[in-house]
Amino acid sequence: IPVEQIRNFSIIAHVDHGKSTLADRLLEHTGAIKTGRDKSNQQVLDKLQVERERGITVKAQSASLLYNYNGEKFLLNLIDTPGHVDFSNEVSRSLSACQGVILLVDANDGVQAQTVANFYLAFGNDLVIIPVLNKIDLPNADPERVCHQLQTLFDIDPSTILKISAKKGIGIDKVLEAIVKTLPSPPVDRNAKFRALLFDSSHDKYRGALSLIFVKDGTISLGDNICSAHTKKEYEVKSLSLLRPDEVPVKKLVAGQIGLLGCNMRSSKEAHIGDTIHHVGETVEVLPGFQPLKPMVFAGIYPMDQSQHIHLRNAIEKLTLNDSAVTVEVDTSPALGQGWRLGFLGLLHMEVFSQRLEQEYGAEPIITAPSVTYKIKLKPTKQLIKDGSDIIYINNPAHFPDTVKIEETFEPMVKATIITPDEYLGSIISLCMERRGVQTNATNIDNNRVMLQYDLPLCEIVLDFHDTLKTLSSGYASFDYEDSGYQSSNLVKLQILLNGTAVDELSSIVHITKSQTIGKQMVHRLKDIIPRQMVQIAVQAAIGGKILARENIKPYRKDVTAKLYGGDVTRRMKLLAQQAAGKKKMRMVANISLPRETFIDVLKK
Ligand code: GDP
Ligand code: MG
8 A cells, every 4th residue: 555545543532532432433434343233332442351341441552444535545544542641641652653633522521631631742743633523412412512612722623623423323434534634644765774663562472572563664574683773682573463453464564554563572671662673784763762651650569478479470570561661670578578669650550450460360469558759859978979869769658768868859740631610610629729739720611611720749649639539520520630840849758657666568758738637547547447456556657756646446355256145146157257357368567467458548538
């Protein structure tokens, strides 16, 4: 297929606006998958079990479609993007291989926070934007209002907006036509030396790492010797395939095409996203790569007991092969033994990961409370000046230096976009203030919706901000954020002591103005979480040597059923069973047994 007849595009949308449904329709209309009533809701591109359960796309998938338009054959490469705030960086990676996007907006919900964030990503990448309203079949659809929002916010001419129903298959041809007519063909050169952009990778049990590549120039064929511009490592091309969306093996890929490359890479860690691939012995200009995904949230992960260490290690290794966004470091904790510190893109990413550990590998590890990465400037000492490193980054509260050594502390910030109906404005503004947010913008996007922009500390949003926002607004407010660097901030290490012993695994780094409240909350919650034991337990929160809060957990009587003399046997059996079950998932820390979930539950509201 001539280059002029190739189009590379993505669909970008707020979660649930119908991206996967539209992708399926495009596959059907181009004959890549069979149409069938019973298949009509099956989302071909969402493959993982968790994706189906949670209805989110976790990993970007792609497909090549063949489309006949006015007697000419077009190759349309659809690059799927993830649809959740945690993964917004993955969206920008996927966009790097595209010339245009379909900006899909629910005609009932209207523009939402991720619509705004995604629009600016596409706009900033100079991509052609095809605005499309979806779900026009819904009785409550209000295309007029949503067109107006798009005009107000993005200066989009309402007459250019397509109106479709992905579910009912209305207007799909118009979308395909717009892709062919308005997008440029990829700026490639088939006669130049081969070079390709590696923009995604996955792991296959039998073939090892597989890379998704966009061939920018030249041709790549089976058996070629290729080289990574980043690592300089050399490989032989073992397999090449197109995704239609199932793999179709081919002998070569030419400039303009997107396909899957298998070579003898041992792990997907070797497949660097944003890398340029070229032929061995040739020098080419490196393609503009992009920022590697940066984990934002870190948590310790430990086996329930050390006998499960190897099993857990294998599970983590296998899962991270397929999810190169997770970073892994070995870590040890005095209380929990040998484990790891993992980095995730966000809390949802972390939950998806631990859910997959359980579902796919039967692993039930202890996961400690998530933390962001703080930046600390140390007081200058001779040694530090000599080493030239007075700045340290920490994401494990256990590594927080002594206060006397600290010159200044910094925390990571985000720029957040929130879109909400007017009626929830008051409570959302209060929430943002409580989370130390600073409002930078407020715009009416129509007569009853507002877009708010805030600078917020990342640590204030990672745990439960999204959920709280949804609850406050009965689900109507939407939220997205982008990284905005570090800001000076007065941070302290809040320690938790159990019977006088500091338990680092329960400590956290907090803003000084919040230490009192959080300290109280934590001891209070621990009092509920930690079951009564043989001895009294004093739970204390402290900063340095200063105790901020204390609660006592009274010892239990030796026999949980001692009070229930006589009668009720079933009640007695039930209590004993509960006690036994409780024991199973306990972990001894500072001579006190803690339930597995303690470390993460203690910070949840
Ligand atoms: P995604 O999160 O953007 O991938 O959204 P999905 O494609 O998973 O769709 C979310 C929900 O909206 C699903 O329940 C779809 O069946 C539904 N949906 C998608 N398109 C339409 C449409 O055109 N009309 C109606 N009524 N529902 C739709
Ligand atoms: Mg989807």
